[in-house]
Amino acid sequence: MDRIFVMGNGGSGKSWLANELSRRLNSPVVHLDDLHWMPNFAGERPREERNRLVAEAAAADRWIMEGIYGTIIRQVLPRVTTLIWLDLPEDECIANLQERGVQDGGTLEQFNELLEYTRGYRHRKNHMNSYDAHNQFFDVHPLRKVTLRNRSEIAAFLAATDP
Numbered sequence: 001m002d003r004i005f006v007m008g009n010g011g012s013g014k015s016w017l018a019n020e021l022s023r024r025l026n027s028p029v030v031h032l033d034d035l036h037w038m039p040n041f042a043g044e045r046p047r048e049e050r051n052r053l054v055a056e057a058a059a060a061d062r063w064i065m066e067g068i069y070g071t072i073i074r075q076v077l078p079r080v081t082t083l084i085w086l087d088l089p090e091d092e093c094i095a096n097l098q099e100r101g102v103q104d105g106g107t108l109e110q111f112n113e114l115l116e117y118t119r120g121y122r123h124r125k126n127h128m129n130s131y132d133a134h135n136q137f138f139d140v141h142p143l144r145k146v147t148l149r150n151r152s153e154i155a156a157f158l159a160a161t162d163p
Contacts, residue, residue, distance in 0.1 A: 001025060001082045001144070001161070003058075006066040007073055007134050008086030010118040011093035011100075017086065017154060018066035024161050025064070030057045032067025033104075040105035051075065070128025073137050083145040085138050086154070087131075093118050 004021060006014045015031060022029040035053045038045055045053075050072075057063060058076040065076060077083075094115060102111045124130035138145055148154045 002027075002062050003060075003079050004064045004082045004084060005073065005076060005080045006064065006084045006086065007068065007137065008088065009090065009093045009121040009131075010068060010114055011095075011097035012086035012088045013096065013154065014066040014068070014086055017084070017158075018064045020158055021064050021161065024158070025062075027062045027064050028060070030063055030065040032065060032069050032072055036067070036069055036072070041110060068129045070130075070133040070137070073134075074128070077137060077141060080141065081143050083138060083141045083143070084157075085134055085145070085147045087134075087147050087149050090119055090121055093121070 001021075004018075004025075004027070006018050006021075008014050018029045018031070021027070032054075035050055035057070036044060044050070054072050054075055057065065058079045065072075067073075097111075097115060097118060102108060106114075122131040125132065127133060138147065146157060148157055
């Protein structure tokens with residue numbers, strides 16, 4: 001598990017799992033929100049800058065990336081050795097988001113938009129940040145891939161990574 005990508009809906013626990021894996025495997029974490037958004041979520045980075053930052057991060061020998069962005073997943077998928085899909089029910093994702101609340105300088109309006117976006121995960125069509133897109137990435141990935149659908153499966157997966 002040299003280059004791990006964790007994908008899933010908003011609130012599914014991607015950041016938490018990436019941080020846990022980082023601690024256990026001693027690999028750096030790349031949070032795609034940090035590359036996609038300007039500081040304090042002041043807007044999206046210019047696409048060329050974001051793609052350059054992603055390419056630099058993906059060029060490393062070891063990393064754990066996490067995020068929902070299908071265009072970035074497509075960019076790094078050839079380097080991914082383990083693809084993890086957190087496929088949790090939307091109501092659980094929404095509850096997780098509501099529990100953590102507004103973060104990183106975001107506004108209440110942005111938070112409400114995130115909740116609505118998360119609710120639409122399985123319903124968006126022809127969209128790179130949707131259930132269908134993640135399913136396609138998962139299907140075509142030729143190396144190790146794992147789907148985790150609940151907290152028990154996530155805990156068992158983590159237990160198996162303990163040295």
